[in-house]
Amino acid sequence: MLIKLNWITLRVSNLENSLAFYNGKLGLPIQRRFESRGRQIAMLGIANETKLELIEGSESILKPEAGISIGYEVNSLEEAIEQLKALDIPIVRGPIQPNPHLRFIYITDPDGFEVQLAEHI
Structure with missing residues (x-):
């Protein structure tokens, strides 16, 4: 299947x-x-x-505090950060780089759900 x-x-x-x-x-x-x-x-x-x-x-049914996040890939995390600043969207966590090939940040949507923006390096 x-x-x-x-x-x-x-x-x-x-x-x-x-x-x-x-x-x-x-x-x-x-x-x-x-x-x-x-x-x-x-x-x-x-x-x-x-x-x-x-x-x-x-x-x-699903509350933001349930630990669910939605992840999207971006071409450039630096460009995304600049665009978010221009849009007055605060970064709630990050940038985080757990390994040499991945960097990401978290923002929240109007209902408090976390949205991860990630760049694969």
Whole structure:
């Protein structure tokens, strides 16, 4: 059996705020938006890559303090840091370099979920 990671789902308190962060600031393309069972949903990400599914709702099943983070690769961590500064997005941890081939930082989204931006050197 071959399986492939299709999407990761986050329940967010305000879809528009989350879209402003993930699409407007981080540049993740919105693949589609729709409503299902009264909930607003957006799928973000690059074609043929794992998507981020955002579902707006008041109840949060997964809490930010559960230790879950979403990781994205960037071409240059230094450029990413400069862009984050220009966007007034604070770095909550890092830069961290656990080995000579990897450096990363953490930021948080509007609901407090950690987003890791990593550069493979």
